[in-house]
Amino acid sequence: MTGDSYDDIEPLLKELAVAVHRNDPSQDRLREEAIRRCLPLAEHIARKFSGRGEPYEDLLQVARVGLVVSIDRFDVTRGSRFLSFAVPTIMGEVRRYFRDGTWAVRVPRRIKEIQLRLGTTIEKLAQRLGRMPTAREIAAEMEVDRAEVTQAMLAANAYQSSSLEAAMPDGGENAPLSLLDALGEEEPNYELVEQYMAVRPHLQELPDREREVLVLRFFEGRTQAQIAAHLGVSQMHISRILSKTLSGLREAALRD
Template sequence: MQTRTQLRNSAGGEPARTARPGRDSYDDIEPLLAELAAVAISDPRRKALREDVIRRCLPLAEHIARRFAGRGETFDDLLQIARLGLLQAVDRFDPGYGATFLAFAIPTIMGEVRRHFRDHTWAVRVPRRVKEIQQLLGPVTEAMTHRLRRAPTAREIAAELQVELEEVTQALVARNAYQTTPIDAVTENENGNAAISRNEALGADDPEYRHVEDYLAVRPLIAELPEREQRVLVLRFFEFRTQNEIAEQLGVSQMQVSRMLCRTLDTLCEQALRD
């Protein structure tokens, strides 16, 4: 059985003390819990006894709530969730099992807070399996970094957790979905002078992107043209030669160049639209 000191360490440090020096309000709480378990639900003494147990254990819920502070949730919300976990621990604890109340209450309360983060604090919908793996990334990465003396790779983390590499990759990407920033949030410009919103800093649509899309669409089609027709297109649209200059280079008439261009462009247009 774990000692009281070990149980406190498992919660991330010594639980909060009350005003009584050298004694926690939930030290030796087990006899009171045993008395509570022995009282019938219909007994009028049960309510007052249960409230006394909960009141003495409130510092434990506060201590655990502070451990999770600074992760995007207000402390008051975390405290309410931790106290809910404390209520569950008090109601579910079995004095006859042999374990101390702290051994049961600490994981119960921490589990309730972690479930809150997993289910209610994501900015966008993320699969539950990905959320569960994402919660493991921090502790595992920290432990492996200490052991390896370098940051672990995604493949090494997957092996450590005994999960698929794809699941770890999805969990790493999912971190970006945990919190979002409003588009109208005020920020500073590059010089740090005027405060502007992110919406004002967004760029406008670039009409030239349409030409890039057209180029990518016809490039493979041009590669399939006969060499002579490719040469005519390069001279006309990349080197900006006139039809007469092209005709002189190829040794044909200007009319032949005009017909070749029309025929080639019609073919490319038809193929591009069909594809």
């Protein structure tokens, strides 16, 4: 098998679901096998949350609990990928673990309440949609304002704080650096990545002609005149297509 051991886990989970439905004695063996194969996923998510003041081993145990919950609650009849359900479920368990601690920064009560509901809402939507939901979809499901959902997501970073002057462990012979000294410079391409992720789903929804014009203009670097000649239309027509398409993409991305 190529890739991670959980890349093609659905057949095993279907077999497990049948065994559970029939109360077959093999269900315990199948469940243990599914958990064993998916343990790397829990380890990967635990590492994503490390460095926030909690021991990695504790985060790993919580992530493994989330993995077991995912396997037990995954509905194979929906036909969605297991990863699209398991990832938000496991991350929700880890976030709930952090919520048991104190908040280092004051967060409004309503935002805390919304933040507490985020995990289960994202889990439910991911199961229904077969992908991670957008902030707009989460807000609609929770019947709250989208801005409040965004604030609640950002509030996840307010559980604990670290001093910029605190020394970081080096593990070698070098003198330990402070967190401030270890911080890197801002990567200018991060903003481009965020913009690409915001626009990408809307690009896929464009009509073929509009998408082709964008590819010719921004990926192949052709001028409006060259595009017009290639498509057999006027340059003014290409200009209108570009203006309308870019405006529509900008509005759609900002709505999300």
